[in-house]
Amino acid sequence: NFRLPRSVTWKGLYDVQTYMARSFAPTASYSGWRVEVIVRKVGNPGDLTIYVNSTLSIATAATPRATIHADDVDSLTSIHLSHALYPKATLTSGTTYYVVVAGRDEDTATNHWEIAVDTAATTATSDTCYRSEDYVTWFPTSMGIYFHVTDANVPFIPRFFEYKQQFYFVRSNDNGAPSRLYINGDRGAADSNSTDLSLLNDATKS
Numbered sequence: 001n002f003r004l005p006r007s008v009t010w011k012g013l014y015d016v017q018t019y020m021a022r023s024f025a026p027t028a029s030y031s032g033w034r035v036e037v038i039v040r041k042v043g044n045p046g047d048l049t050i051y052v053n054s055t056l057s058i059a060t061a062a063t064p065r066a067t068i069h070a071d072d073v074d075s076l077t078s079i080h081l082s083h084a085l086y087p088k089a090t091l092t093s094g095t096t097y098y099v100v101v102a103g104r105d106e107d108t109a110t111n112h113w114e115i116a117v118d119t120a121a122t123t124a125t126s127d128t129c130y131r132s133e134d135y136v137t138w139f140p141t142s143m144g145i146y147f148h149v150t151d152a153n154v155p156f157i158p159r160f161f162e163y164k165q166q167f168y169f170v171r172s173n174d175n176g177a178p179s180r181l182y183i184n185g186d187r188g189a190a191d192s193n194s195t196d197l198s199l200l201n202d203a204t205k206s
Contacts, residue, residue, distance in 0.1 A: 001026055001091075002148040003127070005038070009119045011143055012042065013103030014112040017131040021056055021100040022144045024127065032089035035066050036082040036148035037101060041073050043111035046104030052089040052149060054097050058135045061102070064089040078116070082148075089149070099147040102135065117143040 001024045011017060035050050048068040053060040066083035073079055091097060103113050121129050121144025129145075130138040154177065159170040167184040188202040 003118065003121070003125065003144060003146050004148065005116065005146050006118060006124075008038070008116045008146070009143070010040070010114040011117050012109065012112045012114050013045075013048070013101060014107040014109060016133045017141075018103045018105060018107065019100060019132040019135050020115060020117070020141075020143070020145050021098045021130045021132075021138065022121065022127050022147065023096050023098050023129075024147075024149070025096050026091045026093050029093045030091055030151045032064070032085055032091050032149045033152040034082055034084055034150045035099065036080055036150070037099075038078060038080055038116035038146050039068070039073065040078045040114050041070055041075055041112075042114060043075070045070050045107045045112045048113045049102040050083065051100040051102065052085060052091075052097060053100065054095060056098055056100070056130065056132075056135075056138050061100075061135060063087055088152075091149075099145065099149065100135075101145055105134075116146045118146060119143055 003022065011020070013020065032052055035052055037050060039048065047070070050066045051061055052064050064085040064087055066085050068081055068083060101115050107113070118124065119142060121127055122142050127144055129141050129143060131141045132138045155174040157172040159172060161168050166187055169182045169184070171180045173179060188205055191201045191203055193199060193201045
């Protein structure tokens with residue numbers, strides 16, 4: 001499950017929005033093993049914590065979670081951070097969950113995390129987005145954090161090759177599951193088009 005960037009706005013996680021949340025509802029059940037957000041740091045903030053839970057109650061804020069340390073990120077360098085959830089999040093199809101990013105209560109305007117958000121999230125999707133100062137009282141907001149929740153990655157061997165001037169990629173899975181073949185772009189054969197030689201037509205393509 002993901003909400004990945006269109007236009008990015010940076011919002012500081014301190015004061016009245018020390019905590020921010022965005023909902024999602026899986027269309028299939030799976031175990032959420034990793035969570036990814038887009039962040040950068042200002043000054044020297046405390047740890048950034050990411051939660052994936054079915055409620056916004058502070059009682060559920062212990063697990064599952066991923067913790068990011070300030071030393072792992074250069075100042076004012078935006079980065080996609082992917083961290084393992086511990087323990088894994090059991091996600092059920094059709095159930096609403098929340099990705100919550102949490103700064104530290106001690107963070108200030110000079111020492112805080114910035115998170116990449118979509119300022120029109122609630123008009124572009126059916127998500128609900130919130131901000132909070134204390135993880136107790138939540139207020140609706142139009143700013144939705146960008147995130148990516150994934151299941152366990154299967155180790156694989158990547159094999160790249162070129163065939164007839166087209167680039168391909170084969171994913172050879174270590175667990176014996178069938179390999180997958182990907183093409184970079186598309187290919188086909190042009191139909192006869194003597195009436196307009198400025199166009200390439202292929203009736204087999206949509």
